[in-house]
Amino acid sequence: xxxxxxxxxxxxxxxxxxAAATLADPGFAQDRxxxxxxxxxVADSGKQIFEEICQACHMPDAKxxxxxxxxxxxxxGNRNLANKDYPIIILLKGxxxxxxxxxxxxxPQIAAVITYVRGHFNDYKDPVTVADIDxxxxxxxxxxxxxxxx
Amino acid sequence: xxxxxxxDFLAPPTRRQLLTMIGKVGGTAALYQAMxxxxxxxxxQFNGPPKLSGARPGASVLVLGSGLAGMLAxxxxxxxxxxxxxxxxxxxxxxxxxxxxxxxxxxxxxxxQTVGFAxxxxxxxxxxxxxxxxxxxxxYCKELGVELEHFAQLNHNAFVHHKDAYGGKPQRYRDLYxxxxxHVAELLAKSLNAGALDTAVTADDKxxxxxxxxxxxxLDKSMAYTKGxxxxxxxxxxxxxxxxxxxxxxxxxxxxxxxxxxxKVWQQIGFYTEHVMQTTMFQPKGGMDHIGKAxxxxxxxxxxxxxxxxxxxxxxxxxxxxxxxxxTGATGETRADWLVCTIPATVLxxxxxxxxxxxxxxxxxxxxxxSVKIGLEMKRRFWETDYAIYGGHSFxxxxxxxxxxxxxxxxxxxxxxxxxxxxxxIGAYKLAGMTPEKRIAAALDQGxxxxxxxxxxxxxxxxxxxxxxxxxxxxxxxxxxxESREAHYQDLVSMEGRxxxxxxxxxxxxxxxxxxxxxSLDAISRLHxxxxxx
Ligand SMILES: Cc1cc2nc3c(=O)[nH]c(=O)nc-3n(C[C@H](O)[C@H](O)[C@H](O)COP(=O)(O)OP(=O)(O)OC[C@H]3O[C@@H](n4cnc5c(N)ncnc54)[C@H](O)[C@@H]3O)c2cc1C
Numbered sequence: 001x002x003x004x005x006x007x008x009x010x011x012x013x014x015x016x017x018x019a020a021a022t023l024a025d026p027g028f029a030q031d032r033x034x035x036x037x038x039x040x041x042v043a044d045s046g047k048q049i050f051e052e053i054c055q056a057c058h059m060p061d062a063k064x065x066x067x068x069x070x071x072x073x074x075x076x077g078n079r080n081l082a083n084k085d086y087p088i089i090i091l092l093k094g095x096x097x098x099x100x101x102x103x104x105x106x107x108p109q110i111a112a113v114i115t116y117v118r119g120h121f122n123d124y125k126d127p128v129t130v131a132d133i134d135x136x137x138x139x140x141x142x143x144x145x146x147x148x149x150x
Numbered sequence: 151x152x153x154x155x156x157x158d159f160l161a162p163p164t165r166r167q168l169l170t171m172i173g174k175v176g177g178t179a180a181l182y183q184a185m186x187x188x189x190x191x192x193x194x195q196f197n198g199p200p201k202l203s204g205a206r207p208g209a210s211v212l213v214l215g216s217g218l219a220g221m222l223a224x225x226x227x228x229x230x231x232x233x234x235x236x237x238x239x240x241x242x243x244x245x246x247x248x249x250x251x252x253x254x255x256x257x258x259x260x261x262x263q264t265v266g267f268a269x270x271x272x273x274x275x276x277x278x279x280x281x282x283x284x285x286x287x288x289x290y291c292k293e294l295g296v297e298l299e300h301f302a303q304l305n306h307n308a309f310v311h312h313k314d315a316y317g318g319k320p321q322r323y324r325d326l327y328x329x330x331x332x333h334v335a336e337l338l339a340k341s342l343n344a345g346a347l348d349t350a351v352t353a354d355d356k357x358x359x360x361x362x363x364x365x366x367x368x369l370d371k372s373m374a375y376t377k378g379x380x381x382x383x384x385x386x387x388x389x390x391x392x393x394x395x396x397x398x399x400x401x402x403x404x405x406x407x408x409x410x411x412x413x414k415v416w417q418q419i420g421f422y423t424e425h426v427m428q429t430t431m432f433q434p435k436g437g438m439d440h441i442g443k444a445x446x447x448x449x450x451x452x453x454x455x456x457x458x459x460x461x462x463x464x465x466x467x468x469x470x471x472x473x474x475x476x477x478t479g480a481t482g483e484t485r486a487d488w489l490v491c492t493i494p495a496t497v498l499x500x501x502x503x504x505x506x507x508x509x510x511x512x513x514x515x516x517x518x519x520x521s522v523k524i525g526l527e528m529k530r531r532f533w534e535t536d537y538a539i540y541g542g543h544s545f546x547x548x549x550x551x552x553x554x555x556x557x558x559x560x561x562x563x564x565x566x567x568x569x570x571x572x573x574x575x576i577g578a579y580k581l582a583g584m585t586p587e588k589r590i591a592a593a594l595d596q597g598x599x600x601x602x603x604x605x606x607x608x609x610x611x612x613x614x615x616x617x618x619x620x621x622x623x624x625x626x627x628x629x630x631x632x633e634s635r636e637a638h639y640q641d642l643v644s645m646e647g648r649x650x651x652x653x654x655x656x657x658x659x660x661x662x663x664x665x666x667x668x669x670s671l672d673a674i675s676r677l678h679x680x681x682x683x684x
Pocket of ligand 1: 217244277457497654666
């Protein structure tokens with residue numbers, strides 16, 4: 001099933017950084033294509049979401065790319081993902097060149113894609129649920145640092 | 151106030167006299183303020199190039215990044231007397247000011263393309279248009295001898311496509327625009343005549359509004375929007391006017407209200423109404439990178455290419471940038487008194503930079519949007535010959551977002567390049583995640599909706615850039631929100647010790663070259679002040 005991206009987006013209390021302007025619609029009169037592409041939709045399965053969104057940067061094999069100091073980190077074989085809160089916080093809040101995805105993905109979609117990335121490219125089989133997303137949304141923990149440069 | 155310009159102090163000064171007066175008393179800043187209030191010059195914060203002079207003998211500045219912000223900084227600081235060096239990650243100058251031509255290679259994370267365009271053809275993967283009020287960009291184009299030509303922006307004869315409108319058949323923007331205002335005018339006239347707005351408008355205004363709706367909406371005698379010769383004069387014809395026996399034109403049917411609304415054409419109308427999207431629009435003749443090349447002609451000799459900065463340190467004597475030569479693998483350090491850093495925040499956030507935690511947090515709170523461009527070289531200009539479309543954009547709700555027809559060399563023979571995709575957001579992620587070949591195939595599929603017979607048959611070669619896979623930026627442009635501006639903007643742009651940041655991301659003119667240049671001018675003016683005081 002495919003869903004229009006504007007329906008049921010994550011709205012989190014306690015995270016004021018998740019703001020009106022979105023990465024999909026950068027607002028404030030940037031150069032941009034204009035009012036179109038509005039029917040672009042994201043699928044609901046974790047695998048498809050990975051392919052339609054994440055692999056634009058993390059690459060199809062989830063091994064990332066670039067070099068130290070200008071790198072998209074690998075999601076495959078990534079020990080930071082052992083703790084499921086880590087990727088949840090990153091997807092909700094963004095960090096550096098990693099955008100937040102609250103404006104184009106729903107909570108179930110965020111849960112699905114993290115479950116897929118942790119289970120398929122790593123060996124962390126416990127699923128991430130919408131309840132996990134809500135828990136992070138309400139406790140609003142700080143964004144963890146990374147050593148993405150390495 | 152000694153030489154008051156008007157001998158007759160009883161007569162109110164003319165506008166020009168007043169401005170001269172204010173200029174003399176308050177300097178250019180006051181003059182600019184006053185002009186803004188009087189309704190002039192509110193278009194740009196540009197007040198002319200900075201007049202920096204008198205750098206301390208031997209004072210040096212290191213500039214990181216040779217995009218427009220970095221090269222402008224180098225250009226003006228050199229003029230002011232500083233010794234300047236630029237370090238640049240890539241093997242070329244210009245940064246996002248970039249054009250690709252036949253024979254060029256495009257190196258993305260995970261792929262390399264060789265562009266196969268015919269001589270003279272190009273794609274601007276990044277910036278492509280310059281609004282008439284981007285005074286800074288226009289000023290330096292003139293100063294550096296960059297030839298500008300018209301960029302066709304609004305084209306009434308191009309298309310709008312929505313899957314859910316008109317059975318998925320693209321409609322001419324002109325027809326939708328005329329239908330839209332016709333229906334809106336008819337409805338407003340109806341409510342006025344029914345007295346529905348009598349408490350909101352005076353009788354006098356009601357009469358004027360009715361007249362306005364009749365003219366604006368091209369309504370008929372009974373104040374309805376219907377097929378007719380008058381509407382045809384705006385909307386075009388089933389049979390256009392001609393000569394002789396069959397000279398009389400035959401108007402076509404108008405679209406229904408529901409069909410018109412389902413195209414959401416008000417969004418296109420709104421888009422073209424934005425200050426930055428209005429005409430007159432310009433482009434450098436032959437490719438946007440002519441601006442970068444013109445700057446490089448002035449400061450190119452100061453640039454060390456293929457130099458990836460990995461660490462930025464400062465102490466009370468100066469700054470040190472550590473780097474790796476991407477060709478030889480050699481490492482090195484460059485020292486200077488002062489530093490202007492124009493490295494995009496996505497990458498800067500991964501470097502070891504000696505600034506306060508507040509500034510680091512600001513850098514790390516700035517993700518970049520994503521965008522993809524796809525150039526499709528066609529064997530001939532069928533959009534001109536077969537569709538009478540000369541420049542401008544056809545919009546779609548598919549992932550590609552739009553196709554845009556080339557300005558320049560109109561009526562030319564031989565191949566020409568259509569911009570076959572320019573999405574942000576979801577459409578851009580989807581396309582960026584594909585290999586370049588698949589991206590080009592998807593653009594051909596989707597764009598065929600506009601020109602089904604020709605699009606694939608006339609295709610010759612393609613080239614594409616996914617900004618999220620450009621190794622030196624990993625994104626398109628900085629994405630600010632009201633909250634992140636509030637929390638971080640001042641921390642990002644403040645000068646700390648000997649380091650100041652500049653570039654598109656350090657401006658309120660996000661994703662425009664104007665923003666990169668204005669930010670650079672502001673940064674070097676503050677740097678010069680501090681260096682002069684030191
Ligand atoms: C798709 C798209 C469309 C756009 N459309 C328009 C438009 O129509 N009109 C318009 O005016 N503007 C447009 N813009 C915006 C415009 O391109 C930018 O605002 C402007 O070019 C930014 O200039 P800059 O100097 O700030 O940054 P850049 O040009 O990005 O310069 C930064 C430089 O730093 C270098 N660098 C990065 N990392 C390192 C490192 N570690 N060490 C050394 N060097 C490093 C980079 O290689 C680069 O050369 C568009 C941008 C994009 C991406």
